Amino acid sequence: MKVAILASGNGTNFEVLAKHFKTGDIPGELALLFCNHPTAAVMERAARLGVPAESFTVKSCGGKQQYEEKLLSLLQSYQVDFIALAGYLRVIGPTILDHYPHRIINLHPAWLPEYPGLHSIERAFEDHRQETGVTVHYIDAGLDSGPIIAQRRVPILPTDTIESLENRVHETEHQLYPIALKQALEKEKNNL
Template identity: 65%
Template sequence: MRVAIFASGNGSNFEIFADLFEKKELQGELALLFCDHPDALVVERAKKHRVAVETFTVKAVGGKRIYEEKIAEILKQYKIDFIILAGYLRVIGAPILDNYEGRIVNLHPAYLPEYPGLHSIERAFDDQKKQTGVTVHYIDSGLDSGPIIAQKRVPIFEDDTIESLEARIHACEHKLYPEVVKSILNELIEKGE
């Protein structure tokens, strides 16, 4: 099972997955990082872990459709079987979805269907909710609308700041996401898919 991670920024979730693959706590091989921001910190993290990196922007290749087609071609070249989105801040388009239906998972920092899209933590905080959460789901053509695999609630305390809430959400993500991915990869490998 050859796995690609898509990320756009710092790469804290990438780091966790890279460590788990290296320790053989996740079955398969972390074969590729794709990043849509060539200067993102996650690119350096991937190099440190000796993971192949492909990175380019929509603008650099001439538009969204060409961008998606180029990624789809790269995924074929690397013989990728499964995709983990780890802070990848773009909607996945048809050229990729068509080849990876049911094989792309995403982590969202809210209890979907609450707060889809960007700035989920801030929106829940600003709305003075009592709780938010974390969701792992499959990707479809919508915005954070794919089938939900697992969710966990995270309380919002009266004395919380955005920073303290983000820290608790990230702690929850860093536990839940690897557990879910491990289960999915194990099942796919056992089925020989």
């Protein structure tokens, strides 16, 4: 099974997943990294790890619909069967969602359904919550509303700053996402 990872930024979760693919801990082949920001650090990580990488922007395509059509064509050219979002800061529209039903998963830095959307860590921190979490879920047409694959709680300590909480959330993501992606890919393989 060929997997594409879609990312927008630094790429720490991409790198963790790529290393798990290389060791065979995650089944399948990491066929492609796609990034919607050509100068993002994740592109350098992909080059260093030897993962094919492609990038273009919505603006360069002339709009969201053309962007999604070009992205779908790219995914098909790499014969991608499954998509993992790792810090991909765009909503997946129907062009791609309809082509990959129940075959796109997302990593979200909160205990869904709490804090969907952007700035989840900051919002939980500012609300003085005692804990937040990490969720891996299938995506659907809603915002962070698809079926949940795995979740893990992250305590918010009285001594935390936004930075220390972000670091613990990211550590938890790095632990949970490979396990959840492996589980989702094995389930998909069994359904074929």
